[in-house]
Amino acid sequence: MTSFPAAVRPPRSAVDLDRLVARLRERQPRAVGRAISIVEAGGAAQAELVRRVFPATGRARTVGITGPPGAGKSTLVDRLAAAARARGETVGILCIDPTSPYSGGALLGDRIRMQGLATDPGVFIRSMATRGALGGLARSTRDAVDLLDAAGFDWVLVETVGVGQDEVDVVSSVDTVLVVAVPGLGDDIQALKAGILEIADVFVLNKADREGADRAYRDLASVLSLGDHDAESWLPPIVRTVASRDEGIGEVAAAIDRHRAWLGEGERLAERRRSQLRLRVETILKERMLAAAREEAGLESEVARGFVERADPYTLADQLFRGVVAAESGRETGR
Ligand SMILES: Nc1nc2c(ncn2[C@@H]2O[C@H](COP(=O)(O)OP(=O)(O)OP(=O)(O)O)[C@@H](O)[C@H]2O)c(=O)[nH]1
Numbered sequence: 001m002t003s004f005p006a007a008v009r010p011p012r013s014a015v016d017l018d019r020l021v022a023r024l025r026e027r028q029p030r031a032v033g034r035a036i037s038i039v040e041a042g043g044a045a046q047a048e049l050v051r052r053v054f055p056a057t058g059r060a061r062t063v064g065i066t067g068p069p070g071a072g073k074s075t076l077v078d079r080l081a082a083a084a085r086a087r088g089e090t091v092g093i094l095c096i097d098p099t100s101p102y103s104g105g106a107l108l109g110d111r112i113r114m115q116g117l118a119t120d121p122g123v124f125i126r127s128m129a130t131r132g133a134l135g136g137l138a139r140s141t142r143d144a145v146d147l148l149d150a151a152g153f154d155w156v157l158v159e160t161v162g163v164g165q166d167e168v169d170v171v172s173s174v175d176t177v178l179v180v181a182v183p184g185l186g187d188d189i190q191a192l193k194a195g196i197l198e199i200a201d202v203f204v205l206n207k208a209d210r211e212g213a214d215r216a217y218r219d220l221a222s223v224l225s226l227g228d229h230d231a232e233s234w235l236p237p238i239v240r241t242v243a244s245r246d247e248g249i250g251e252v253a254a255a256i257d258r259h260r261a262w263l264g265e266g267e268r269l270a271e272r273r274r275s276q277l278r279l280r281v282e283t284i285l286k287e288r289m290l291a292a293a294r295e296e297a298g299l300e301s302e303v304a305r306g307f308v309e310r311a312d313p314y315t316l317a318d319q320l321f322r323g324v325v326a327a328e329s330g331r332e333t334g335r
């Protein structure tokens with residue numbers, strides 16, 4: 001069993017969960033916060049909670065915002081949220097910080113930066129950090145997006161720093177991905193090419209007030225033109241912004257809308273969501289398989305034994321796999 005940190009009391013009963021879900025659906029901030037803590041903590045309650053809210057998901061417009069540290073992601077999120085609020089729409093925001101411990105300074109920093117919206121009941125802001133593996137954080141984040149979606153937020157914005165595979169996994173669970181770049185990146189544009197470029201739906205060239213903005217724009221445009229595009233594919237637009245002065249935010253919102261409209265044609269949105277579902281199922285399967293191999297098939301002792309006997313890894317994995325299947329089917333038939 002997963003143990004819960006003191007701050008996150010697991011729901012005592014199904015009735016407790018029902019009550020929590022009912023309050024979440026009313027968008028009560030404390031219920032939303034508690035629900036997110038439950039999916040962060042993991043364990044049986046996480047799965048049960050997602051099971052219950054899932055039928056109510058699929059309505060929110062979800063947007064991921066990623067890019068290098070200090071690019072202006074939080075400032076942009078803050079402005080996008082304010083623009084949505086001005087149209088009367090509600091916004092749920094997740095700030096993913098894989099590096100900070102749970103109660104680290106980043107949480108506070110994000111809160112303070114987004115202060116403009118801190119007292120607005122139409123906005124919910126939450127920082128998430130990992131306790132264990134980053135893979136767990138990606139899974140919890142997707143679950144948290146579901147929670148905010150089910151809570152009825154019109155928009156769910158997910159801010160994540162970085163350019164690694166784990167961040168790619170985190171933001172690939174949204175409908176539209178914004179990649180924030182800044183002038184003076186130089187070689188970093190090349191680095192962007194490697195991972196993040198493929199997942200960008202909209203490029204935001206922030207800090208366009210800085211020197212080198214024109215050059216950065218040209219660099220980005222030339223990198224983009226290298227990809228193969230046909231009439232069917234989406235060519236990510238580059239939008240210049242000065243987020244700190246609220247410049248270009250309307251254009252970013254318009255680009256998000258255009259992308260969403262494009263996704264809405266034919267089967268594109270369904271395809272995207274189907275592949276997101278597959279990714280989530282695969283993640284859960286891998287984690288469960290590994291956990292079962294450890295807990296029920298004696299992974300540690302089998303490896304220790306196999307090592308002494310010079311068993312090869314395929315044979316060991318086969319044995320463990322069979323052990324897991326036997327344990328599971330034994331459980332199902334009540335043994
Ligand atoms: N000159 C200029 N500064 C900006 C602009 N946008 C944001 N900043 C400043 O850049 C700094 C970093 O902004 P953040 O929004 O915190 O950047 P971030 O990408 O969220 O940073 P991390 O979450 O720490 O990775 C702040 O001091 C902002 O005021 C801009 O368009 N022009």
Ligand SMILES: [Mg+2]
Nearest residue numbers: 073074110159
């Ligand atoms: Mg930030």
